[in-house]
Amino acid sequence: MAKWYYDVFPTLFIDKLSNKISNYNMTYNFLKSVDPELLESISEKKVMKVFKDSVKHIPAYTKFLNKHGIKGKDIKNIRMFDSIIPVTDKHNYVFKYSLLDRTRNKTLPKQSLIVESSGSSTKLPTNWFRTLEEEEDVQKDIEFESKYLFKEKEYIVISSWSLGAWTTSLSFCYHFEKLGVVKNIGPDVNQIVQTLKMMGPKFNYIIGGYPPFVKHLIDVGKLNWKKYNIDLIVGGESFVPGWRKYMKGKLKRGSKIVSVYGASDLEPGLAVETPLSQYVRELFIKNPKKVNELFGTDELPLFFQYNPLRFYIKNITETKEFHTTVLTKGHVGCKVKYNVKDLGGRLKYNDLIEMMSVNFKEFNKKYHQKFKDISIKLPFLWVAGRSDSVISLDGVNMFPQQIEMALLKNKKVYNNIQSFQTSKVFYHDGGHHFQISIELQDGFKPNKNFAKEVKETVKVNLGKINKAYKLGLKDFPACYEPYVKLYEFRKGPFNNKKIKNKYLTN
Numbered sequence: 001m002a003k004w005y006y007d008v009f010p011t012l013f014i015d016k017l018s019n020k021i022s023n024y025n026m027t028y029n030f031l032k033s034v035d036p037e038l039l040e041s042i043s044e045k046k047v048m049k050v051f052k053d054s055v056k057h058i059p060a061y062t063k064f065l066n067k068h069g070i071k072g073k074d075i076k077n078i079r080m081f082d083s084i085i086p087v088t089d090k091h092n093y094v095f096k097y098s099l100l101d102r103t104r105n106k107t108l109p110k111q112s113l114i115v116e117s118s119g120s121s122t123k124l125p126t127n128w129f130r131t132l133e134e135e136e137d138v139q140k141d142i143e144f145e146s147k148y149l150f151k152e153k154e155y156i157v158i159s160s161w162s163l164g165a166w167t168t169s170l171s172f173c174y175h176f177e178k179l180g181v182v183k184n185i186g187p188d189v190n191q192i193v194q195t196l197k198m199m200g201p202k203f204n205y206i207i208g209g210y211p212p213f214v215k216h217l218i219d220v221g222k223l224n225w226k227k228y229n230i231d232l233i234v235g236g237e238s239f240v241p242g243w244r245k246y247m248k249g250k251l252k253r254g255s256k257i258v259s260v261y262g263a264s265d266l267e268p269g270l271a272v273e274t275p276l277s278q279y280v281r282e283l284f285i286k287n288p289k290k291v292n293e294l295f296g297t298d299e300l301p302l303f304f305q306y307n308p309l310r311f312y313i314k315n316i317t318e319t320k321e322f323h324t325t326v327l328t329k330g331h332v333g334c335k336v337k338y339n340v341k342d343l344g345g346r347l348k349y350n351d352l353i354e355m356m357s358v359n360f361k362e363f364n365k366k367y368h369q370k371f372k373d374i375s376i377k378l379p380f381l382w383v384a385g386r387s388d389s390v391i392s393l394d395g396v397n398m399f400p401q402q403i404e405m406a407l408l409k410n411k412k413v414y415n416n417i418q419s420f421q422t423s424k425v426f427y428h429d430g431g432h433h434f435q436i437s438i439e440l441q442d443g444f445k446p447n448k449n450f451a452k453e454v455k456e457t458v459k460v461n462l463g464k465i466n467k468a469y470k471l472g473l474k475d476f477p478a479c480y481e482p483y484v485k486l487y488e489f490r491k492g493p494f495n496n497k498k499i500k501n502k503y504l505t506n
Contacts, residue, residue, distance in 0.1 A: 273304055
């Protein structure tokens with residue numbers, strides 16, 4: 001169908017139609033057969049509506065535009081919006097303007113308002129406000145995605161996200177309470193194991209949490225994991241290619257592991273892995289050189305699909321980041337062209353299919369046999385971690401994922417590591433050096449032999465993954481040889497476990 005025809009669809013009609021499609025089968029049949037260009041066109045119309053509303057009702061956003069010499073009324077179409085409107089972020093918008101200035105008509109709702117805190121992979125935690133109307137819209141998406149990925153199974157859902165006002169913990173439990181029994185335990189290995197033993201292996205379970213804690217749970221939890229029907233939902237950060245295989249090897253055959261992508265600044269449930277997106281990543285795992293060739297980064301991304309009726313996403317070419325405008329109804333404040341500083345970008349559904357067909361000879365046949373008729377025709381989002389989590393030494397970039405991949409090559413070492421941090425440290429010789437701080441599993445004590453084994457594991461395997469590091473190590477070993485510091489579980493820089501892991505320290 002021609003694009004011009006899509007442009008005549010009124011947004012009011014579109015909103016009413018999307019509200020009507022609440023039945024899973026209706027939604028699925030629509031999404032597997034729709035022309036992806038129709039969804040893109042609707043997304044463009046909705047983002048203009050959100051932009052105009054923000055200009056009219058959000059004082060801080062009007063001030064932000066004025067600061068850049070822009071009058072909102074002058075932006076007439078999506079082309080102008082994409083090319084002229086500046087990108088917002090935590091520093092130039094959230095921290096610059098007061099809370100009330102960033103709210104609709106400088107007023108907070110008197111009821112049905114949820115206040116959450118984001119964890120600090122940047123500096124201090126930040127408070128975010130969500131309305132019940134907004135959360136209900138998100139819940140509809142998650143209900144559909146859960147049925148699409150896990151079918152009609154009945155689940156006991158266990159949340160291991162950090163307790164308290166942290167965004168993911170509150171949202172995860174709220175979004176899943178309509179789908180099954182939910183127990184909000186938090187990151188407590190003993191309590192989770194005790195719950196599983198009490199309920200027994202006859203039920204289906206979903207455990208949600210950050211990848212490092214979920215690994216820790218399965219590694220040290222005293223339970224016969226292979227007897228239980230456990231699927232995992234992980235998020236908050238990426239994981240290395242071998243991590244999924246490592247975890248599946250410890251769980252019952254057939255267990256599913258699904259990664260979700262979200263951001264406290266935007267919404268926790270922004271995008272989700274699908275069978276097709278997982279297959280796309282598998283092909284890049286087998287052909288790692290294609291990652292840099294096609295995406296311009298050495299960091300292997302995770303691939304997700306997202307709902308363009310709730311998010312308008314565009315790429316920031318210069319920094320290989322992306323900005324997002326939230327289209328969900330009921331916002332207290334605006335989230336227009338917001339950059340969360342993650343490496344990544346979006347691809348239209350048809351563009352990704354074409355890219356994969358051209359670059360991977362096995363893709364076309366598999367796609368037509370297994371995915372074409374059943375996949376949901378939503379755009380893709382690739383994410384390769386935070387753009388500010390890279391350590392750079394003498395021009396060589398090293399990513400947390402690459403270091404974890406190096407550690408994973410030695411199962412004995414990896415099994416005893418809970419988490420790690422990297423830093424560029426200044427030593428007495430006047431130079432910068434590469435340091436890795438290791439948090440050990442609970443009960444494992446630091447010792448010189450293990451530190452030496454970690455050092456050799458990183459040197460050998462990181463050099464195989466990152467060719468620039470290998471050359472740097474050869475030419476300037478004093479700078480590139482890792483300084484390894486071991487810490488007992490939750491000691492030293494790892495003593496605050498309320499939030500997700502931090503991989504880069506000053």
